[in-house]
Amino acid sequence: MKALTFKRYGKSPEIGFSELPRPTLKDDELLVQVHAAGVNPIDNMIPTGLFKAVVKFQFPATLGSDLAGVVVEVGRRVTRFKPGDAVFASSFDLGTGSLAEYAVVPERAAALKPANLDFVQAASVPMVGLTSWQALNERMRLQAKQKVFIPAGSGGIGSFAIQLAKILGAQVGTTTSSGNVEWVRSLGADEVVDYKKQDFAQELRDYDAVLGTLRGEELEKAVGILKPGGTMVSLVGPLDPAFARARGLNALFGFVFGLMSRTIRRLAKKRGVRYGFLFARADGEQLAQIGELLRSERIRPVIDKVFPFEQAKEALDYLAQGRAKGKVVVRMR
Template sequence: MKALVLQRYGKTGALAFSDVLRPTIKPDEILVQVYAAGLNPIDNMIPKGDFKPILKFQLPATMGSDLSGVVVEVGARVTRFKVGDAVFASLFDLGTGSLAEYAAVPERAAALKPANLDFVQAASIPMVGLTSWQALTERMQVKAGQKVFVPAGSGGIGTFAIQLAKHLGAKVGTTTSTANVELVRSLGADEVIDYKKQEFEDTLRGYDAVLGTIRGDGLEKALRIVKPGSTVVSLIGPPDAAFARARGMNFVLKFVFSLLSRKIIRLAKQRNSRYSFLFVRPDGRQLAKIGELLQTSRIRPVVDRVFPFAQAQEGLAYLEAGRAKGKVVVQMVQP
């Protein structure tokens, strides 16, 4: 079968299409014919070696995390799925990839595709949906009436996290460019800052939670808008010692991550806030709950562009340019 494969780490020429063996599934896995695969910013970071200390890939490795498709084979111990089921899943951090014609998916990572979504829409959901769910419900424990700041509201994470926060009853603040103000308002954002015209830290106040999605000094600026007792969850770092401990890393990495996060933790404590770094984990049962929200249209997918499988690298380049409104998806099987 054909797959987009990471051959070696490097800034250029790291990815190439290859003919690889169709996966052989384990007893607790399903084999999925991939109909579509969602792209995520980390798909552009991994080939450059940015995550070598954290993610262990056995090269050559198939790229991609998010997928939707149809089950064509089930392992002996699988009970939740059968051949012919339409599913979606995240394979992130599982040592396998979704930018391929077929993928072996652990049963625990998959959920039935919401019937009201097509395969492209479903493939856009897993990573942004699970990241938002784990950040807002587990780490932040967002409650009705609280204020949540989600910067970059028109991006993949932003478009989903705004909707989930609103579903949880929160008031949502965000940033975006002039062209996307109406989009984020349509998703439920209450306070919208056009970053081309003003600085969010000069306007917003009294926030209970911040979702860190922007590199640079965005986290430090966000600490100016929170109130005492707030929670700051970062998706872009710096990683902290708690993250290193949770992944069983050695003493050296624990020490390095504690140094990297020392400044932001200190600044957060000065505001009586809690800081943590979140690394999303695949979870089929959480994905099924997210699917229920999608099925009832309480949350809707936002897809910017769809690229055919042969143009997957062009899709990655488009995503890396940073102008996508919502998600970028690669389509393997045409409807």
């Protein structure tokens, strides 16, 4: 089968198409013929080796972390799906990728595709949906009338997280460029900072939670808008000792991650707020609940651009430019 792969970590990962054997199934897995695959910033980060200590691949490794397609085969212990079912799933952190003609998905990671979505729309959801769900519901425990800052509101994660936060009854602050101010308001944002003209750290105050999609100094500045007792959940790092413990990594990793996150944790402690790094996990039950929100159209997928499979590498390059309004999706079939 044809797959978009990389062959090593580092500055020259050799990203390109490879012919790979069609995957074989374990007893608890589905073989899915992929119709569409969403791409995410993590797909560009993994080949650099940034997460090689915690995300394991065998080379050549298939890229991609979102998929929608049709089940063609099931393992003997699978009970919730059958051949012919249309499904969607995140394959992130499962040792396999989605930018391929076929993908193996554990039964626990899959959910039935909402019937009102096509495959491209469904493939845009899993990673951003699960990340938003786990950040806002599990880590922040966001409540009605609380205030959450979700930067980059027009991006893939921002456009989904804003909609979910509004369903939870929260007030949402975000940043975007001048041309997207009214558009992110239409998604539900209450306070919108035009980052070309304003500094969010000067405009926003007394927030209960921050979804950290910013890096470096911008992430550190975001600590200052939190009220005491608030929570920052970062999706981009730095990694922290709690993450090392959750992954079962040895003490050396805990020490290294502690050094990496020392500045942001010190700032958080001084402010009286909590900092944590989130690696979204594949979860079919949560994805099914997200699917109900999509079926009822309480959340709508936001797609910037669709690339044919032959241009999957170009899709990743386009995403890396950081200008996508919503998700970037690769159509296989």
